[in-house]
Amino acid sequence: MSFSRLIVALVSSLVGSASSQPSLPRAPQTAAPNENGEWAMPAKNFASTRFSSLDEINVDNAKNLQVAFTFSTGVNKGQEAAPLVVGNTMYIVSPYPNILYALDLSQAGAPMKWKYEPKPEPASQGVACCDVVNRGAAYSNGRIYFNTLDGNAIAVDASTGKEVWRTKLGDINRGETVTMAPLVVKDKVLVGNSGGEYGVRGWLVALDAGTGRQVWKAYSTGPDRDVLIGPEFKPYYDSDKGKDLGVSTWPPNAWEQGGGTVWGWISYDPDLNLIYYGTANPGPWNHEQRPGDNKWTAGIFARDADTGQARWFYQFTPHDVHDWDGINEIILLDMEWKGQQRKVLARPERNGYLYVLDRTTGEVLSAEPFAYTNSTHGVDLKTGRLQINPEKQPKLNQTVRDICPTAPGAKDWNPSAYSERTGLIYIPHNNMCMDVQTMDANYIAGTPYVGANVKMKAGPGGNRGEFSAWDVQNARKRWSIKENFPVWSGAVATAGNVVFYGTMEGWFKAVNAETGDVLWQFKTASGIIGQPITYKGPDGHQYVAVLSGVGGWSGAIVSGDLDPRDGTAALGFVNAMADLKDVTTKGGTLYAFRLP
Amino acid sequence: MRSGCRKSCIAWLLLVASVIVGHARELRVCSDPNNLPFSNDRLEGYENKIVDVIAGELRASVQYTWWPQRRGFVRNTLKAGLCDLIPGTVSGLGAVRTTVPYYRSTYVFVTRPEAEEITSLDDPKLRKLLIGVHLIGDDGFNVPPAHALARRGIIENVLGFSIYGDYRQDNPPARLIEAVTAGKVDVAIAWGPLAGYFGARQDPSLRVTPVNPIRDERFPMTFPIAMALLPENGSLKHEVEDAIAKRRTEVDAILSAFHVPRVDAFSRLAMPR
Numbered sequence: 001m002s003f004s005r006l007i008v009a010l011v012s013s014l015v016g017s018a019s020s021q022p023s024l025p026r027a028p029q030t031a032a033p034n035e036n037g038e039w040a041m042p043a044k045n046f047a048s049t050r051f052s053s054l055d056e057i058n059v060d061n062a063k064n065l066q067v068a069f070t071f072s073t074g075v076n077k078g079q080e081a082a083p084l085v086v087g088n089t090m091y092i093v094s095p096y097p098n099i100l101y102a103l104d105l106s107q108a109g110a111p112m113k114w115k116y117e118p119k120p121e122p123a124s125q126g127v128a129c130c131d132v133v134n135r136g137a138a139y140s141n142g143r144i145y146f147n148t149l150d151g152n153a154i155a156v157d158a159s160t161g162k163e164v165w166r167t168k169l170g171d172i173n174r175g176e177t178v179t180m181a182p183l184v185v186k187d188k189v190l191v192g193n194s195g196g197e198y199g200v201r202g203w204l205v206a207l208d209a210g211t212g213r214q215v216w217k218a219y220s221t222g223p224d225r226d227v228l229i230g231p232e233f234k235p236y237y238d239s240d241k242g243k244d245l246g247v248s249t250w251p252p253n254a255w256e257q258g259g260g261t262v263w264g265w266i267s268y269d270p271d272l273n274l275i276y277y278g279t280a281n282p283g284p285w286n287h288e289q290r291p292g293d294n295k296w297t298a299g300i301f302a303r304d305a306d307t308g309q310a311r312w313f314y315q316f317t318p319h320d321v322h323d324w325d326g327i328n329e330i331i332l333l334d335m336e337w338k339g340q341q342r343k344v345l346a347r348p349e350r351n352g353y354l355y356v357l358d359r360t361t362g363e364v365l366s367a368e369p370f371a372y373t374n375s376t377h378g379v380d381l382k383t384g385r386l387q388i389n390p391e392k393q394p395k396l397n398q399t400v401r402d403i404c405p406t407a408p409g410a411k412d413w414n415p416s417a418y419s420e421r422t423g424l425i426y427i428p429h430n431n432m433c434m435d436v437q438t439m440d441a442n443y444i445a446g447t448p449y450v451g452a453n454v455k456m457k458a459g460p461g462g463n464r465g466e467f468s469a470w471d472v473q474n475a476r477k478r479w480s481i482k483e484n485f486p487v488w489s490g491a492v493a494t495a496g497n498v499v500f501y502g503t504m505e506g507w508f509k510a511v512n513a514e515t516g517d518v519l520w521q522f523k524t525a526s527g528i529i530g531q532p533i534t535y536k537g538p539d540g541h542q543y544v545a546v547l548s549g550v551g552g553w554s555g556a557i558v559s560g561d562l563d564p565r566d567g568t569a570a571l572g573f574v575n576a577m578a579d580l581k582d583v584t585t586k587g588g589t590l591y592a593f594r595l596p
Numbered sequence: 597m598r599s600g601c602r603k604s605c606i607a608w609l610l611l612v613a614s615v616i617v618g619h620a621r622e623l624r625v626c627s628d629p630n631n632l633p634f635s636n637d638r639l640e641g642y643e644n645k646i647v648d649v650i651a652g653e654l655r656a657s658v659q660y661t662w663w664p665q666r667r668g669f670v671r672n673t674l675k676a677g678l679c680d681l682i683p684g685t686v687s688g689l690g691a692v693r694t695t696v697p698y699y700r701s702t703y704v705f706v707t708r709p710e711a712e713e714i715t716s717l718d719d720p721k722l723r724k725l726l727i728g729v730h731l732i733g734d735d736g737f738n739v740p741p742a743h744a745l746a747r748r749g750i751i752e753n754v755l756g757f758s759i760y761g762d763y764r765q766d767n768p769p770a771r772l773i774e775a776v777t778a779g780k781v782d783v784a785i786a787w788g789p790l791a792g793y794f795g796a797r798q799d800p801s802l803r804v805t806p807v808n809p810i811r812d813e814r815f816p817m818t819f820p821i822a823m824a825l826l827p828e829n830g831s832l833k834h835e836v837e838d839a840i841a842k843r844r845t846e847v848d849a850i851l852s853a854f855h856v857p858r859v860d861a862f863s864r865l866a867m868p869r
Contacts, residue, residue: 256749439814441686445665445759445769446634447787448686448819449732449739 024423025335025472027051028343030270032332037536042082042136042181043415044492044533046268047332050417051493052534056542058496061595062510062519068543068594069110071103076586077559078551080414081136082181082490082531083590084144085545086158088538089113091144092547092590096120096132098148102161106538110592114161120150133179133552135413136531140184140209147178153191153207165212169193169205176200183266185275185305188215192262192277202260202279202297206308216308220260220279220296221246227296228308235312236362237384239293249292258282258290260297264327264413267345272360274302274311276332276345280325281317293318298326300347302362312362316349317386321393322375323407324350329415331425335473337365346472348416348427350409351376351386354470368475370468371410371429372459375403394436404433406456408553408573412488415531419493422513424469424478426499428487431459431466432576456576464576467491467501469516479516485580488554489546490531500544502528504555505583508546508591524548526587527555527580541594549588550580559586621656623647624680626673629662632767633793633854634684637662642789642854643683646698649846653839666760674824680832687820693827697820698840699851700860701788703741703807706776709800714783716808717744724753728772728781731756740815741785741807755781770794776802792855804857818859 027047035053044050057065073079077095084091088106093099098120102113137146143164144156151170156163169191170176176195183190188206202220207213218228223244235241242248247255260279267276279301282294299315316326331346337356345359352373356365367379375392379385392403411429418425437453458464465483470476485504493499497513504527510520527550534544551559557577625647627635635641637660639648651658661678663669670692674682687697705714714721727750729742745754757772765771773794775781784791785807795802807817825833840847851858 254747254749257746440690441688441819443665443686443689444669444732446628446631446684446790447730447732447739447759447769448821450815453690 023336023473024420025333025344025418026420027332027418028269028271028334031268038087039083039085039533039535040139041084041183042138042531043265043267043329046185046270048265048267048329048415049331049420049493050415050491050531051419051495053495054534054536054542055494055496057494057498057510057534057544057595059498059512059519062496062498064595065510065520065522065544065593066596067522068592070592071101071110071112071590073101073547073549073588073590074099075588076549077588078133078555079530079547079549079588080133080552081547082533083545083547084137084139085533085535086139089158090545091137091139091158093134093137093146094588095134095549095551096149098134098146100137100144100146100156100161102158116156116161116163118148118152118154118166120148120152134181135179136181138182138184138189143209145182145184145189145209147180147182147191149177149179151176151178151193153178153182153189153212155189155209155212167207167212167214170195178263180263180265183268183275184209185268188305190266190275190277192264194261194263200261201256201258202262204262204266204277204308218301218303218308218310219246220262221250221255221258221294223247227310228303229310232304233310233312234361236314236358239318239383239385240295240313240315245293245295249295251290251292254290255294258294258297260294261325262327264325265329265415267330267332268305269332269343269359272343273305274359275305276300276302276330276359278316278326278328278330278347280327281320281323291319294320298324300326300330300357300362302359314357314362314364314384316347316355317351322351322403322405322409324409325413326350327413328411331416331418332359333418333472346418346425348411348425348429348470350405350411352405352410353379354425354427354472354475355379356472356475366475369410370427370470370477371431371466372404373410375405399435399437401435402433403436404459405430406432406434406576407454408432408486412486412553414488414529415490417491417493417499418472419497419499419513421495421497422469422493423471423473424513425472426491426493426501426513427468427470428489428491428501429466429468430464430486431461431482432456432464432486433459456573458576465503467511467516469513481511481516481518485527485577486554488529488552492532492534492544494534496542500532500534500546502530502532502546502548504529504550504580506548506550508532508548508593510544522591522593524587524591525589526550527558527584529555537594543592543594545590545592547588547590550584550586555580557581558584621654622659623651623654623656624659624661624678626661626663626669626679626682628665628669630763630767631665631769633789633856636767642850642856645850646840646847647681647683649843649850650836650839653843654835664763670824674826680825680829681836682824684821685824687822689824692824693829693833694822694824695833695840696837697822697860698847699856699858700818700820701857702810702818702859703739703785704788704791704857705805705807706773706784706786706791706795707782707803707805708776709803711782711803713803713805715805717741717748717812722748722750722783725782726753726755726780728755728757728775728784730759730769730772730786732759739785739787740812740817743815744812744817745785747813767794773798773802788857789854792857796855804855806857806859810859820860
């Protein structure tokens with residue numbers, strides 16, 4: 001960092017702390033250090049606030065934003081990644097074939113410096129459940145770390161684009177892919193797997209950042225030794241206490257292909273030296289075949305960052321029957337709760353509740369619905385247990401209508417942002433319900449089989465998406481914007497009190513962080529499901545960047561050329577998205593915006 | 597005479613031709629151009645042969661629309677009005693009308709002749725042998741034997757073969773059967789017609805054994821196969837059913853020639869070695 005940029009960073013951080021109210025929750029300083037104008041990991045910082053102290057773009061001038069430069073990723077599939085900016089370089093990883101691009105921000109038009117092509121196995125495309133997405137790279141200590149769909153973790157020299165190491169982690173023959181963005185904590189690269197649809201067993205590995213060699217591996221199911229549960233493990237609730245629950249809460253051997261994959265977000269608290277991450281839904285999908293709580297799926301682990309040993313676990317959705325992966329973002333905050341200062345984490349969860357947990361113990365402080373839900377009746381704070389509505393559970397040989405939320409949940413992987421200026425979490429989410437019918441005969445490529453018939457549709461109000469501002473301290477919604485399609489993009493919040501997100505039609509929006517008023521919007525070439533970022537360019541000015549290119553589970557109807565009349569395609573999501581084809585087409589373009 | 601007749605004769609011929617064409621019946625069929633033993637665009641599949649039998653009975657000529665049988669096949673072909681008939685599909689398929697089934701086949705174990713035979717999904721050997729199965733793809737479900745294996749905790753030794761494969765190659769699903777001969781897997785569990793046809797074509801030919809139990813919890817291992825039509829096309833449905841019934845012997849002979857393993861009333865006619 002140059003001296004002038006250091007000054008700017010110091011000044012902006014001073015201004016930031018002076019103007020925000022002391023009573024608002026704040027990310028721990030060690031997990032969200034002072035602004036440096038860069039964006040080195042998808043979540044911006046270890047606290048995963050996706051908040052930038054940059055404030056050149058504000059509520060008054062955001063209306064003047066204009067395109068600074070664009071760049072095509074050359075891949076017309078769902079673009080879920082966050083670009084990174086470190087020094088004068090922007091890094092972008094494309095969907096399969098997972099090309100890593102470096103753009104020179106110091107030159108007019110940000111020309112390409114280099115590209116690195118990992119050439120993943122083509123067969124991995126057929127294994128990925130929900131489009132061939134990648135959720136981004138991470139920068140640390142002169143290297144870019146990212147994962148390929150076919151299950152490789154790769155380190156690339158950030159200045160030259162040369163491969164430093166490559167470690168094969170997943171086996172696509174067993175349905176294992178990797179779509180998540182790694183997190184680099186100290187000298188370790190953390191990577192988890194995808195592929196719960198194929199009954200793979202979830203894991204998170206820590207690789208040595210220098211060599212790519214595995215340091216530890218923690219499974220999400222199975223005996224305690226595999227899950228790295230030892231004497232340090234002190235879960236808050238009784239239902240998580242006992243020996244080898246990762247075995248005994250399953251039918252015999254079912255844990256071996258039990259899911260609980262780790263394809264979402266990881267946060268890190270340097271003071272507690274704990275990492276936090278969620279586990280996906282249990283497999284196989286037919287829940288009748290796996291009675292029990294199915295530990296340790298659909299929950300959150302706190303683990304020692306050095307050893308991987310589990311400290312606590314909390315299960316959002318025991319014995320999930322809805323495909324509610326518990327992998328969403330985890331925002332670390334220090335806040336006052338009932339008169340006491342608590343170290344908490346906030347989680348907008350797939351099941352529709354915004355959880356606030358004590359991140360030292362795993363105790364649930366509150367869990368309030370941020371979206372319409374009828375399949376559960378809230379969380380019993382004594383036991384921590386989600387209260388199930390039996391009438392809205394999928395049943396054998398019976399059609400169950402209007403189950404809300406749907407399989408992608410009230411909110412899927414796409415991350416929220418937290419502004420320490422407003423105390424609000426900005427949640428991009430869904431408003432959908434579904435009908436689940438009994439298994440149907442199906443036939444493909446000459447081969448008969450059976451499958452579930454899931455049909456999704458808009459929830460109450462008729463809008464399929466929503467962008468909500470959630471007052472985390474008072475556990476209530478402050479405002480929300482209805483969107484026609486599910487909001488499948490991430491969000492970014494800034495000290496200029498401008499919040500950014502994108503819609504599946506392709507609108508990139510700047511909204512007032514206090515009121516939700518739309519300040520500016522720009523129609524990009526394709527639907528937006530990526531994660532916006534903001535950074536300070538080499539010219540000293542604030543930029544906002546986002547990848548446009550529809551796809552993912554929700555947008556596969558466009559990127560995968562699915563037939564809108566085949567309502568059960570893409571696990572029933574296509575039924576709810578038939579009209580997306582009328583408003584957008586495939587794409588893969590980076591947009592960077594700045595003030596004139 | 598010749599010149600005098602010219603105009604009127606041509607007119608007469610055209611009239612006759614248009615009457616013939618107008619009355620000549622056309623059976624419009626949608627099929628996969630590259631998926632033996634079922635069908636291909638060289639008309640070498642058994643569904644092609646059975647369609648010819650039906651067309652003969654209906655005194656119709658066959659007009660094919662070729663479309664890979666993947667996700668959206670029915671919607672893009674039959675439902676889009678490109679044809680009247682899909683010759684082979686599972687009985688009771690949603691959104692279409694299906695005829696009375698004309699045969700029932702089963703998932704089968706495919707082994708090399710010198711290997712020990714496997715007859716049951718509960719055979720303890722399946723815990724050790726390398727097993728190949730087809731992967732259906734991205735809708736959360738796979739072939740029933742894959743679910744049956746998963747239920748038994750057999751996963752570490754299961755190799756998945758994409759049912760879609762590389763469509764640039766001939767008959768992509770056949771890679772699974774060829775993998776048995778090549779020793780890439782010890783045993784394949786595949787849909788019977790595919791296994792019967794390609795198993796017989798390996799050197800030496802492979803052993804094909806129906807899977808037991810025939811229903812594994814919710815997953816059936818045998819399926820009745822029928823022809824699909826639009827729901828409103830009831831008259832053609834009955835004509836096709838009548839044609840198959842009338843030409844039953846020929847249909848059975850075709851299935852037998854293609855080594856289709858059958859678990860219906862006609863199975864004794866057609867069980868492969």
